[in-house]
Amino acid sequence: MSVLPYLVAGWIFLVGLYGLVTSRDLIHAVGCLAVTQSSTYVLLLAVGYRRGGTAPVFADAPAGARVVDPVVQALTLTDIVVGATVTALLLALVVQLRKRHGTVDPDRLSELRG
Amino acid sequence: MSAFPAASALPLVVAVPLLGAAVLAVAGRRLPRVAADAVAVAFAGTAAAGALLAAAGWARGAGGAGGARGSAYAVQWLGGWRPGRGGGTGIAFVGDPLSLGLAALVSLLVIAVLAYSWRYFEEPPLPPGSPGTAGAAGRSGAFPALVLLFQASMSGFCLTGDLFDAFVFFELMGVVAYALTGLRVEEPRPVHGALAFGVVNSLGGYALLLGIGLLYARTGELGLAQLGRRLDHGGGPDALVLAAFVLVTAGLLVKAAAVPFHFWLPDAHAVAPTPVCLLLSGVMVELGAYGAFRVYWTVFAGSGGVPPEAATRTFLTVGVLTALLGAVMCWRQRHLKRLLAFSTVAHGGLFAVGAGVLSADGTAGTALYVLAHAGVKAALFACTGILLDRYASVDEHRLYGRARELPLVGGMFLLGGLALCGLPPFGTSLGKAIAEEAAGRQLPWLTGVFVLVSALTGGAVLRAGLRVFAGVGPRPRATAAETAGTERTHTGARNRDRGTDRHRERDPDRGRDGVDGGAERTPGDEVPETGGPLRRIPATMLLVPAALLAAALAVGLVPQLAAAAGRAGRLFAAHGPYAAAVLDGRAAHGSSPPAVGWTGTGAALGLASTALGAGLALLAVRGPLPEALDRVLGPLRRLQSGHIGDYVAWTTAGLALLAALAAPGTVLGR
Numbered sequence A: 001m002s003v004l005p006y007l008v009a010g011w012i013f014l015v016g017l018y019g020l021v022t023s024r025d026l027i028h029a030v031g032c033l034a035v036t037q038s039s040t041y042v043l044l045l046a047v048g049y050r051r052g053g054t055a056p057v058f059a060d061a062p063a064g065a066r067v068v069d070p071v072v073q074a075l076t077l078t079d080i081v082v083g084a085t086v087t088a089l090l091l092a093l094v095v096q097l098r099k100r101h102g103t104v105d106p107d108r109l110s111e112l113r114g
Numbered sequence B: 001m002s003a004f005p006a007a008s009a010l011p012l013v014v015a016v017p018l019l020g021a022a023v024l025a026v027a028g029r030r031l032p033r034v035a036a037d038a039v040a041v042a043f044a045g046t047a048a049a050g051a052l053l054a055a056a057g058w059a060r061g062a063g064g065a066g067g068a069r070g071s072a073y074a075v076q077w078l079g080g081w082r083p084g085r086g087g088g089t090g091i092a093f094v095g096d097p098l099s100l101g102l103a104a105l106v107s108l109l110v111i112a113v114l115a116y117s118w119r120y121f122e123e124p125p126l127p128p129g130s131p132g133t134a135g136a137a138g139r140s141g142a143f144p145a146l147v148l149l150f151q152a153s154m155s156g157f158c159l160t161g162d163l164f165d166a167f168v169f170f171e172l173m174g175v176v177a178y179a180l181t182g183l184r185v186e187e188p189r190p191v192h193g194a195l196a197f198g199v200v201n202s203l204g205g206y207a208l209l210l211g212i213g214l215l216y217a218r219t220g221e222l223g224l225a226q227l228g229r230r231l232d233h234g235g236g237p238d239a240l241v242l243a244a245f246v247l248v249t250a251g252l253l254v255k256a257a258a259v260p261f262h263f264w265l266p267d268a269h270a271v272a273p274t275p276v277c278l279l280l281s282g283v284m285v286e287l288g289a290y291g292a293f294r295v296y297w298t299v300f301a302g303s304g305g306v307p308p309e310a311a312t313r314t315f316l317t318v319g320v321l322t323a324l325l326g327a328v329m330c331w332r333q334r335h336l337k338r339l340l341a342f343s344t345v346a347h348g349g350l351f352a353v354g355a356g357v358l359s360a361d362g363t364a365g366t367a368l369y370v371l372a373h374a375g376v377k378a379a380l381f382a383c384t385g386i387l388l389d390r391y392a393s394v395d396e397h398r399l400y401g402r403a404r405e406l407p408l409v410g411g412m413f414l415l416g417g418l419a420l421c422g423l424p425p426f427g428t429s430l431g432k433a434i435a436e437e438a439a440g441r442q443l444p445w446l447t448g449v450f451v452l453v454s455a456l457t458g459g460a461v462l463r464a465g466l467r468v469f470a471g472v473g474p475r476p477r478a479t480a481a482e483t484a485g486t487e488r489t490h491t492g493a494r495n496r497d498r499g500t501d502r503h504r505e506r507d508p509d510r511g512r513d514g515v516d517g518g519a520e521r522t523p524g525d526e527v528p529e530t531g532g533p534l535r536r537i538p539a540t541m542l543l544v545p546a547a548l549l550a551a552a553l554a555v556g557l558v559p560q561l562a563a564a565a566g567r568a569g570r571l572f573a574a575h576g577p578y579a580a581a582v583l584d585g586r587a588a589h590g591s592s593p594p595a596v597g598w599t600g601t602g603a604a605l606g607l608a609s610t611a612l613g614a615g616l617a618l619l620a621v622r623g624p625l626p627e628a629l630d631r632v633l634g635p636l637r638r639l640q641s642g643h644i645g646d647y648v649a650w651t652t653a654g655l656a657l658l659a660a661l662a663a664p665g666t667v668l669g670r
Helices: A004-022 A026-048 A070-101 B005-027 B033-063 B066-072 B097-120 B131-139 B142-159 B163-181 B188-219 B224-233 B239-255 B264-271 B274-300 B308-332 B336-356 B360-391 B407-421 B427-442 B445-470 B480-505 B539-557 B559-572 B576-584 B600-622 B627-639 B644-662
Strands: B074-077 B092-095
Touching (some): A004 B188, A004 B644, A026 B188, A026 B644, A070 B163, B005 B074, B005 B142, B033 B097, B092 B097, B092 B142, B092 B576, B097 B274, B097 B360, B097 B539, B142 B163, B142 B274, B163 B188, B163 B239, B163 B264, B188 B224, B188 B264, B224 B274, B239 B274, B264 B274, B264 B336, B274 B308, B308 B336, B336 B360, B336 B427, B360 B427, B360 B559, B407 B445, B407 B539, B407 B600, B427 B445, B427 B539, B445 B600
Antiparallel strands (some): B074 B092
């Protein structure tokens, strides 16, 4: 198995972190968080990959067919649901933040200092 | 499969509050407030009874003679699906005394919070985006529904025996906590705090998931017991195991608010509604540490995992840093909720040290410490909530001497401060004594850390309590920052307006007593969370902290509880027996539990730290710190910048720190 998918997953995680650290816009930051999360999708799917395997749906495949690991796909689906919930909630908070503070620039939010 | 009779109750501990949350989410709006709260308490109480019965059933089984020892772990394979000899999958709930005890603590604390907030949120906060329902404001079940969901996710996190389920419960717990923190969405600060909380914790969750993915890649398993067993069959640890350990531990330590992952906690606690703080500080943060150690013991403690020296080095370093930084920051605060939040950070560090020496008695002591700390810290937050309602401020300097009219609350607050210092016979003192003895055997100076940190945090609470409730010492100097702080009163206007009707109804006598915070809400820098100033402190709001303090006292006084903690520590700090019980249904045999109880040294150290804390508090109320000390500590305070990007950078640095700590002995120098 190629090591490339794992490197890609690591790179996506780091690039998301970089975006979060340098973000000047909270909408952008929430997007970066979603990017960070997508590294977990890549990692999980890479883990379950089998060369020459088909989708793990046995309705139209012979019983002995070589399939990729269905467990990680279930995990990824769950992960996507979790991610959607988190992103929606955080975006709602950003909308509310914009209403109350008049800005979405984290550099201009200083109320919680110290 | 163990013959444990109460095992079948395990899923109910999670399912009942979930069901309750669903019922309230659907029907809550149509129910009057009292009915919605009663329904919530009924569901929470049923789950609490389930957890307590299961724990009590365990105590009977383990305490009984002979073969009953086999039932030390209660294992329930959901849906009857369980791995057989040739493989197969299944998801288990595993109740050992420690996880059952924590689940019971969660449920009891939820009941306390529901009781406390019954009168606290006279008008429960509306869910976002429902301005039209203002007329039915008294009928929303959103808050109790969220609290029940919080309870379900925390109990599930305690009881699950599956790492991926732990991640799902971790995220559910997180999402509910962000929503509860930002409950007052119309205020500026709660949304900011909730956002920082959400971003940092979600990041921790994704690190955890990456670690789970790596472990699955190596072993093809997700259950804690199966993972541990497969790793041990696979030979020694390598870089992949190390990376998985770092990612999983970091994810869980974010929830535990360990340095340098702790920045979200003070921000979230300072802005969350006070009843929510009871849950966040009392038990959610501690669950992060529980998760880290549960995963370490079940997955990484064997021959294929991380060697004990490396794990101990990691946990102790992080724990000591967290404890010291938390204590110093706690001492420097004058915002009471932030002060208590930093004390939670500091105590979280002590928990990591106590359990991080990786011994049965260290774990047992930490368990008792967590139990008693939950009671004390929740009681302190409950008292602070009363102050916030009365005076619209939680600032130590601004409130100077104003709460003299509340001797009962003041007494409880000071008692809580003494308990936090480690005054015997509070449970905090017993837990601290056992944990510091276990830690001191490993490295003698760790005992000093325990004494210093509990003295500083407890002393800070005492200092604030003496100033606020007794007006001891000279009036604190007003600083430039303080005068700037008064600008914030207009944000309270909305709430105050809402409360005016109630103001007119109140009896006019109040104004004549010269009692501050009577007819007119004194401008403060905080937005009160109650609908209007309460006429007098409701009985529930006084009973809850009193009961919590009494419970913390009971933890120290009931010897059966200490003995049970000893057995719980032995069963928790075990690698092989856990897998044998879960996978093979074999009895947990082996070493006898550590003797856990009061010792002369422990009590003396408790008294010493109490004396030190009280002395520091008395010294501090006399005057401000020397300038030099201020200059040294200033940069520490600036780290807490409130900037999400900074917090994420620290989290990344923390990942590197954990890797650097865990690598020697795991992949380097073997």
